[in-house]
Amino acid sequence: MENPGDSQMKLVTGPGGYVLEDVPHFTDYLPDLPSYPNPLQDNPAYSVVKQYFVNDDDTVPQKVVVHKDGPRGVHFRRAGPRQRVYFESDEVHACIVTCGGLCPGLNTVIREIVCGLYHMYGVRKILGIDGGYRGFYAKNTVTLTPKFVNDIHKRGGTILGTSRGGHSKSKIVDSIQDRGINQVYIIGGDGTQRGAAVIFEEIRRRGLKVAVAGIPKTIDNDIPVIDKSFGFDTAVEEAQRAINSAHVEATSIENGIGLVKLMGRYSGMLSCYDYDRWTLYNYAIATA
Numbered sequence: 001m002e003n004p005g006d007s008q009m010k011l012v013t014g015p016g017g018y019v020l021e022d023v024p025h026f027t028d029y030l031p032d033l034p035s036y037p038n039p040l041q042d043n044p045a046y047s048v049v050k051q052y053f054v055n056d057d058d059t060v061p062q063k064v065v066v067h068k069d070g071p072r073g074v075h076f077r078r079a080g081p082r083q084r085v086y087f088e089s090d091e092v093h094a095c096i097v098t099c100g101g102l103c104p105g106l107n108t109v110i111r112e113i114v115c116g117l118y119h120m121y122g123v124r125k126i127l128g129i130d131g132g133y134r135g136f137y138a139k140n141t142v143t144l145t146p147k148f149v150n151d152i153h154k155r156g157g158t159i160l161g162t163s164r165g166g167h168s169k170s171k172i173v174d175s176i177q178d179r180g181i182n183q184v185y186i187i188g189g190d191g192t193q194r195g196a197a198v199i200f201e202e203i204r205r206r207g208l209k210v211a212v213a214g215i216p217k218t219i220d221n222d223i224p225v226i227d228k229s230f231g232f233d234t235a236v237e238e239a240q241r242a243i244n245s246a247h248v249e250a251t252s253i254e255n256g257i258g259l260v261k262l263m264g265r266y267s268g269m270l271s272c273y274d275y276d277r278w279t280l281y282n283y284a285i286a287t288a
């Protein structure tokens with residue numbers, strides 16, 4: 001494993017203490033890349049929606065409330081479709097990989113990437129990497145189509161399988177290069193995203209036109225800059241089932257106590273959201 005700390009943060013400053021913590025882009029090292037009109041502009045579902053595209057200069061402030069004399073503060077680049085893109089549809093060879101622990105909604109995310117690429121962007125070549133990072137240098141891959149992913153959101157886990165360990169930067173990027181993959185969608189937790197940054201650094205070092213997109217996965221919503229991570233609501237619901245059961249057990253005997261242990265050693269967000277039940281039943285809810 002490697003520490004991606006040597007990759008420099010892309011900081012842009014502006015008037016009034018404005019700071020943009022930007023994301024890297026392959027045009028940083030391939031400045032002459034041609035761009036193309038976004039295929040969405042011809043899609044009947046989107047072409048009628050005015051201002052559907054995100055302006056290139058749009059940013060989102062980290063803090064909504066600022067003092068009038070204070071600095072404008074840190075901003076992030078706004079996500080969303082751009083007017084122009086850097087791939088032609090038939091040039092794209094995408095792949096998706098899931099790493100780390102399970103979280104509700106992984107299959108829904110895989111399905112949305114596949115259907116979005118296929119129906120909205122006209123992409124036909126999408127590969128599923130089997131069993132986490134190490135799947136890049138194993139032989140097994142699965143071809144993903146809208147038909148293949150049609151029902152997967154009704155199943156738990158990840159249809160691609162997942163794993164920990166097995167991150168070999170050079171083997172992974174060799175495999176990406178050998179297979180002609182040029183868009184890599186990586187779904188996983190903090191370790192996975194560190195791994196994604198290392199992969200991108202190697203891609204940049206080799207000067208490849210390969211986009212790397214990290215999709216953060218956490219069951220306990222411990223990413224401060226977003227309101228809610230996918231799967232968190234389901235985890236809260238499931239926790240409440242356990243709390244209900246503990247309630248039944250505890251109230252059936254004299255001086256009964258229900259103790260429910262929830263995950264989230266560092267954030268405790270699940271416990272907070274299940275607070276309703278806690279106050280209602282006056283139970284102890286412990287985090288791991």
Ligand SMILES: Nc1ncnc2c1ncn2[C@@H]1O[C@H](COP(=O)(O)OP(=O)(O)OP(=O)(O)O)[C@@H](O)[C@H]1O
Nearest residue numbers: 001002100101164165167188189190191192194195
């Ligand atoms: N610093 C790192 N450099 C390269 N790869 C890493 C790094 N940290 C973790 N990885 C790789 O990322 C993958 C997942 O990491 P990890 O087991 O830490 O789970 P995670 O993504 O943090 O998810 P979870 O939230 O479930 O723990 C593993 O294959 C691991 O080898």
Ligand SMILES: O=P(O)(O)OC[C@H]1O[C@](O)(CO)[C@@H](O)[C@@H]1O
Nearest residue numbers: 101218219220263264265266288
């Ligand atoms: O309760 P613990 O041990 O802190 O584990 C919680 C962590 O485990 C995970 O569910 C992944 O394994 C993360 O999403 C979460 O941050």
